[in-house]
Amino acid sequence: MADREQAIVLVSGGMDSCVTAALAGRDYETAFLHVRYGQRTGEKEYRSFESLANYYGVKKRLVVDISYLRQIGGSCLTDERIEVPVSDLGKEEIPVSYVPFRNTHLLSIAVSWAEVIGATKIFIGAVEADSSGYPDCRKVFFDVFNRLIAVGSKSGNTIEVATPLIGLTKKEIVLKGAELKAPFHLTWSCYKEIHLACGRCDSCALRLKGFKEAGIEDPIPYEGE
Amino acid sequence: MADREQAIVLVSGGMDSCVTAALAGRDYETAFLHVRYGQRTGEKEYRSFESLANYYGVKKRLVVDISYLRQIGGSCLTDERIEVPVSDLGKEEIPVSYVPFRNTHLLSIAVSWAEVIGATKIFIGAVEADSSGYPDCRKVFFDVFNRLIAVGSKSGNTIEVATPLIGLTKKEIVLKGAELKAPFHLTWSCYKEIHLACGRCDSCALRLKGFKEAGIEDPIPYEGE
Secondary structure (H helix, E strand, O other): OOOOOEEEEEOOOOHHHHHHHHHHHHHOEEEEEEEEOOOOOHHHHHHHHHHHHHHOOOOOEEEEEOOHHHHHOOOOOOOOOOOOOOOOOOOOOOOOOOOOOHHHHHHHHHHHHHHHHOOOEEEOOOOOOOOOOOHHHOHHHHHHHHHHHHHHOOOHHHOEEEOOOOOOOHHHHHHHHHHOOOOHHHOOOOOOOOOOEOOOOHHHHHHHHHHHHHOOOOOOOEOOO | OOOOOEEEEEOOOOHHHHHHHHHHHHHOEEEEEEEEOOOOOHHHHHHHHHHHHHHOOOOOEEEEEOOHHHHHOOOOOOOOOOOOOOOOOOOOOOOOOOOOOHHHHHHHHHHHHHHHHOOOEEEOOOOOOOOOOOHHHOHHHHHHHHHHHHHHOOOHHHOEEEOOOOOOOHHHHHHHHHHOOOOHHHOOOOOOOOOOEOOOOHHHHHHHHHHHHHOOOOOOOEOOO
16 A cells, blocks of 8 residues: 555535545545634544544645634635525525635645645535635636646646546435445535534535435434434 | 825845835835745744734734645745755745745735735835746736736736736846945845844845845845954
């Protein structure tokens, strides 16, 4: 196993990053990166990250705090004055949970770390289809980001971002996770609450829809059940 | 003046960002962004930033700490175990002062802030010609980054990175600064020392060469003078 190439996996602690970690672990020696950005549910997400890293026996872990995103604000996830809305997945516009340009921050940290530890891949569980409509979760964004790594880093073309879930629906992600025996019971997706998942925000709604369509029971408890 | 568009200027506190701020201020209402990344000379650079912001009467200021770059390491600027070398500007390779993928971190913060305050330009004093050879200081890097903003942010094409010094030599930057009466006496460039500039690291060497070729005296004192 020691000869396998290294990959960094961005692990938020949600179901998508859990399945992404399961996928990456098949082919790479994985290093887990968790980024706290002052979001309301940060503590819960961090605990899920640690549980997932323990579950997979990951030795290289990096936890980075970019809570300066809270100083900047502009999202209901980082500004307590902006309420987390009840899900309305039919809407076309970018939701208030959008954290301005967030994925560029996350990926930059991953690239810097990859350059130092010699990793060749960066896995991120971004989903374009069946997602909240964030501009930085689209395939075109990751294509341009890979070009940025090629022109802007010392290691050039040897580091690449991989987005294995980008074209999957939430249903397909649940099925893929079940196939890989991904530990969904350790994950956390809710944007709003910190004890039991609310079941009503965009993130909970997408997750529940995925499990329902896959015909699999979501192993985590929800408020009011 | 209130009707002018807003621009964010990345102000490290060095001579290049000082001249960039002078240029940006001619056409825009400027907001100054300073990023601390755990570099050895951080305190000195921060004081230069504050002095420059006071000098230009800038109201919107954001100081962000990304000292997680120190956790990651990989550069003599952020890792005390790697010595800052005496300048050898003739070398072709990327120097050890290269901080992995640093400019992407800096620009991401600027884009997030621009989205929230409604700024349309981001000025950065990067120099390609006559520089230390960092990959993320080349024009091609900024071209790709602008494409990344267009595809990855809510505001799309309305935010753009401007690099007015990118093609200038250090000599030309000094002359431009002199023309704009840029307050060079408030700036700090040295990578190594924190009392008097060392005069010998890459950054000091480039600065001194620029002033010498411009036939203008550098107003800051150096060690051993």
